[in-house]
Amino acid sequence: MQKTLASNRVAGVALLAVVLMTAAIALIFFYAPTDPDQGFSQRIFYFHVPIALTAYACFGWGAWKALRVLWKRDEEADVQSYVAIHQGVVFGSLTLLTGSIWARASWGVWWTWSENQLVLFLVLFLFYCAYFMLRFSIEPGRQRANMSAVYALFGVVLIPVSFMAIRLSQKFIHPVVFNAHGPQMSGSQFLTFCVSLAAMLALFATLYNVELTGKRLDSHLRDLRELLA
Amino acid sequence: MIGATLSNPPSEWQYVAAAYLAVFVFVLAWVAIIAAKLQRLQRQLAELVTRARADG
Numbered sequence: 001m002q003k004t005l006a007s008n009r010v011a012g013v014a015l016l017a018v019v020l021m022t023a024a025i026a027l028i029f030f031y032a033p034t035d036p037d038q039g040f041s042q043r044i045f046y047f048h049v050p051i052a053l054t055a056y057a058c059f060g061w062g063a064w065k066a067l068r069v070l071w072k073r074d075e076e077a078d079v080q081s082y083v084a085i086h087q088g089v090v091f092g093s094l095t096l097l098t099g100s101i102w103a104r105a106s107w108g109v110w111w112t113w114s115e116n117q118l119v120l121f122l123v124l125f126l127f128y129c130a131y132f133m134l135r136f137s138i139e140p141g142r143q144r145a146n147m148s149a150v151y152a153l154f155g156v157v158l159i160p161v162s163f164m165a166i167r168l169s170q171k172f173i174h175p176v177v178f179n180a181h182g183p184q185m186s187g188s189q190f191l192t193f194c195v196s197l198a199a200m201l202a203l204f205a206t207l208y209n210v211e212l213t214g215k216r217l218d219s220h221l222r223d224l225r226e227l228l229a
Numbered sequence: 230m231i232g233a234t235l236s237n238p239p240s241e242w243q244y245v246a247a248a249y250l251a252v253f254v255f256v257l258a259w260v261a262i263i264a265a266k267l268q269r270l271q272r273q274l275a276e277l278v279t280r281a282r283a284d285g
Contacts, residue, residue, distance in 0.1 A: 025249075041241035044248045051252070094255055098248045105244035207259065214266055221273050228280050 010209045017206045020199035024192070032192040041105035046192055048102055050200040052095040052121070056159050058088030058204060059128060063156035066149035078145040079219075081152055083211045085131055087204055092125040120162040127155050 028046045035042035062084035068077040099118070100110045113119060131151055138144040183190050 039241055041244050043245050047248060047252055090255070090259075094252060097251050101244050101248045101251070105241045203256075210263060214263065214270070217270055221270060221277065224277055225273075228277060228284065 017202035044102040050197040055091035066152035069149040
């Protein structure tokens with residue numbers, strides 16, 4: 001079993017994701033205390049915020065790979081950048097969905113346009129959705145890789161803007177948990193949050209590696225078909 | 230604690246359940262998509278093996 005996992009990184013990461021996810025759910029529902037201000041609905045925080053941070057990590061990873069496309073002329077990095085951004089959009093959708101449910105439970109509305117944090121995240125999400133329109137409107141090749149990479153790098157500028165928006169805003173209802181004084185939560189809540197974040201990052205690593213393996217397999221099959229033609 | 234939570238669900242219980250269910254459904258849908266893709270790749274590979282054998 002140990003040898004199999006060592007030789008199969010995807011299986012190892014997937015197993016880690018399952019263990020961390022199980023631990024996170026157990027901590028969220030049976031260990032973390034109910035928040036005195038927000039009540040039971042605050043438990044959405046333990047998935048919503050790690051999912052949002054994972055979406056940022058996906059876009060950041062996609063931008064790093066995009067930089068490698070332009071800098072090192074690394075063709076493999078183009079597929080890696082595409083897969084990371086694809087995962088970022090998926091995690092971004094989940095951020096909007098879980099955030100909307102939490103907003104309804106806490107504020108009584110599904111969405112509010114007056115919150116910079118929400119609007120900027122939506123802008124970031126739509127920006128990366130448009131990445132696919134650009135990518136699939138160009139024939140595969142060097143030009144597509146370069147244009148996709150430039151677009152992915154432009155998008156990453158929006159990440160710190162989106163992250164800092166709530167901290168720069170003068171008027172907000174969206175809670176700020178992490179500020180200059182550290183995390184504004186109890187030790188048990190912070191532990192639960194850290195495990196949930198690790199679980200989400202492990203889930204991303206699993207989905208990223210599986211999707212990447214699928215893309216490589218597809219590419220090898222295409223090559224094989226051309227060789228046999 | 231579990232019993233107390235289940236017998237007297239808070240008013241926000243349904244929202245919390247909906248949020249976690251959404252994540253679960255997403256993972257399930259993703260597994261289904263990957264399973265479909267693997268089946269397609271397996272079928273294509275089988276076709277190529279047959280063609281390679283026929284070509285000798």
